[in-house]
Amino acid sequence: MNIETIELTRRFGRTRAVDGVDLSTGPGVFGLLGPNGAGKTSLLRMLATVIPPSSGTMLLLDRDPSGHAPRREIRRRLGYLPQNLGYYPGFTVVEFVEYFALLREMPPGRVPGAVAAAVERVGLGDKAKAKLRTLSGGMLRRAGIAQAIVNEPELLLFDEPTAGLDPEQRVEFRSLIRELGQRATVVVSTHLVEDVGAACSQVALMHQGRIAFQGTPDELTARGVGHGVGDAPLERGYSAILAEARA
Amino acid sequence: MTGAMPRVDLGPDAVRDMGPFRPGPTGPRLFRLHLISRQAPGALAALVGCAVLLRVALHLRWIQGGGASAQQLLLLIECGAAAAVAVATRNPFGESERSTGFRLPLLRLGAALLLTGAAVGALVLGAVGARLPGGAPQVLRDVPGLTAVGLLTAAALGGALAWVGPLTYTVVAEFALLEDWHTPWMWPARPPHDLGAWVCAGLAFAAATAVASVRGDRAA
Incomplete structure (x- = not known):
C-alpha cells in the first residue's frame, strides 16, 4: 500500500479538521470528495508531509514520515500540487x-x-x-x-487541480491522471464529482473530518438511487451520503 | 495536455528548444534558482543603495565623531541592510516547496550567510577611506545581529514582514544609545570592544540562521 493511515487526526486549536481517518490505497486514482471545510485539504497536507498529524498512524510508500530519513525518501518520490499554488x-x-x-x-x-x-x-x-x-x-x-x-512520483497529491482549467483542459487532465494512476497512487481532492466519475477508481467522501463513504464511483452512484437531489447520478449519491451523515 | 497520448520520448532537440539549460552540477544551478526566487538580486541592489547612502553620509559629515548622535544614522543604515537580507527569506512557492527534499535547509542557510556577508561587505566598502564610528568591527557585529532579528521575525511573521523586527529593534537601540544602556543584548549601544555585546550578537545570529534554515519564513 502506498498510503496507509489509522485513526489519523489533525487538530487546529479546538477544531478537529481531520478526525480519525482510516485510509488504505495502492496504485490508482483516488478521489477525495467533500463540502468546504470537510478536511480534504488538511488530510492532503498531512499526506504531503507539510504538517504532522496530531495523532494516529500514517505510512506513505511503506515508510513512517515522522522519521528524518524516511521523510526524505518519501519527499523524493512525492509530487504535490497545493490548493494555492x-x-x-x-x-x-x-x-x-x-x-x-x-x-x-x-x-x-x-x-x-x-x-x-x-x-x-x-x-x-x-x-x-x-x-x-x-x-x-x-x-x-x-x-x-x-x-x-x-x-x-510514486505518490501524487492534487488539491483542486482542475480549478481554473477550461472544459477541454479538464478532459485532458483526467486522461493524464488516469495514465499516471497506472503506476502511481494519485489522490485528487475536488469539489467536482464529474472529475471523480471520469478518472477515479476509488473515492472517499469526507464530512466534518471523517470519511463518510469509501468505495468505487459506481458504489457512490448506487447510493443515490431514489434520491432526488442532484443532476447527475454521482451527484445524487454524493448528496444522499451527505444527507445521511448530517442526519 | 497530452495525457491520453502515448509517452513521447523527448530527445535532445525538445530539450534544446525549451531554453538554455543542460545537465550540469546540481548545486550551483539550484542555488542560483533559489536566490533568484528569493529576489536576491533586488536585495543586493538595496545593499548597494545602503553602501552609497553611507558613503554620502560620511562625505557630507552627517556621521561625524564617536558619540551617540553620530551612531544613530549609521544604525539606521545598518537596519536597512539587515531588513533587505531578512525580506529575501520570503518563500514565493508556499507548500509545494515545503514538501520537497532536504536541500531546502542548506539553500536557506547558504542564502542567509551569503546575503549577510554581502551586507557587511557593502557597508565596510562604503566606508573605505572615511572614519566610521566604531569602525568595521562594529559593522561586523551589528549587521549580523540585526539580520538575526530580521530572520527570527521572518520565521514568526513571514518574509514580507521581516523588516518589522530590525526596525523595532533599531528604534529601541536608538533610545538605548541616547540613554547609555549597558545590556549586551542592545549590542549597537555598546562599544565595539564589548565582549558581551559580541557574544549576544553572535548567539542571536547563530540561533536565527538555524531557525531560518530549518523552518524558513512563516507560511503565508
Missing part, C-alpha cells in the same frame, strides 16, 4: 519546473529531459520559455501540475 513570477515555465526537479533530488543528467517531458505533458511546450507572470490562471495551474509530476 505559489510561484515566482520572474521564472520561466522551464525554470519553475526545473527548480522543483532539483529540489526533489533528481539526478542532474535526468533533469532536462524530465522537465521537457513534464512541460509537454501539460501542454505548455510552446510556453516553455514564457515568464510565469505572463500566463493565464489555467496555464499557471498546468505549470503547477508539471512541477508535481516532473520527478515521476
Whole structure:
C-alpha cells in the first residue's frame, strides 16, 4: 500500500479538521470528495508531509514520515500540487519546473529531459520559455501540475487541480491522471464529482473530518438511487451520503 | 495536455528548444534558482543603495565623531541592510516547496550567510577611506545581529514582514544609545570592544540562521 493511515487526526486549536481517518490505497486514482471545510485539504497536507498529524498512524510508500530519513525518501518520490499554488513570477515555465526537479533530488543528467517531458505533458511546450507572470490562471495551474509530476512520483497529491482549467483542459487532465494512476497512487481532492466519475477508481467522501463513504464511483452512484437531489447520478449519491451523515 | 497520448520520448532537440539549460552540477544551478526566487538580486541592489547612502553620509559629515548622535544614522543604515537580507527569506512557492527534499535547509542557510556577508561587505566598502564610528568591527557585529532579528521575525511573521523586527529593534537601540544602556543584548549601544555585546550578537545570529534554515519564513 502506498498510503496507509489509522485513526489519523489533525487538530487546529479546538477544531478537529481531520478526525480519525482510516485510509488504505495502492496504485490508482483516488478521489477525495467533500463540502468546504470537510478536511480534504488538511488530510492532503498531512499526506504531503507539510504538517504532522496530531495523532494516529500514517505510512506513505511503506515508510513512517515522522522519521528524518524516511521523510526524505518519501519527499523524493512525492509530487504535490497545493490548493494555492505559489510561484515566482520572474521564472520561466522551464525554470519553475526545473527548480522543483532539483529540489526533489533528481539526478542532474535526468533533469532536462524530465522537465521537457513534464512541460509537454501539460501542454505548455510552446510556453516553455514564457515568464510565469505572463500566463493565464489555467496555464499557471498546468505549470503547477508539471512541477508535481516532473520527478515521476510514486505518490501524487492534487488539491483542486482542475480549478481554473477550461472544459477541454479538464478532459485532458483526467486522461493524464488516469495514465499516471497506472503506476502511481494519485489522490485528487475536488469539489467536482464529474472529475471523480471520469478518472477515479476509488473515492472517499469526507464530512466534518471523517470519511463518510469509501468505495468505487459506481458504489457512490448506487447510493443515490431514489434520491432526488442532484443532476447527475454521482451527484445524487454524493448528496444522499451527505444527507445521511448530517442526519 | 497530452495525457491520453502515448509517452513521447523527448530527445535532445525538445530539450534544446525549451531554453538554455543542460545537465550540469546540481548545486550551483539550484542555488542560483533559489536566490533568484528569493529576489536576491533586488536585495543586493538595496545593499548597494545602503553602501552609497553611507558613503554620502560620511562625505557630507552627517556621521561625524564617536558619540551617540553620530551612531544613530549609521544604525539606521545598518537596519536597512539587515531588513533587505531578512525580506529575501520570503518563500514565493508556499507548500509545494515545503514538501520537497532536504536541500531546502542548506539553500536557506547558504542564502542567509551569503546575503549577510554581502551586507557587511557593502557597508565596510562604503566606508573605505572615511572614519566610521566604531569602525568595521562594529559593522561586523551589528549587521549580523540585526539580520538575526530580521530572520527570527521572518520565521514568526513571514518574509514580507521581516523588516518589522530590525526596525523595532533599531528604534529601541536608538533610545538605548541616547540613554547609555549597558545590556549586551542592545549590542549597537555598546562599544565595539564589548565582549558581551559580541557574544549576544553572535548567539542571536547563530540561533536565527538555524531557525531560518530549518523552518524558513512563516507560511503565508
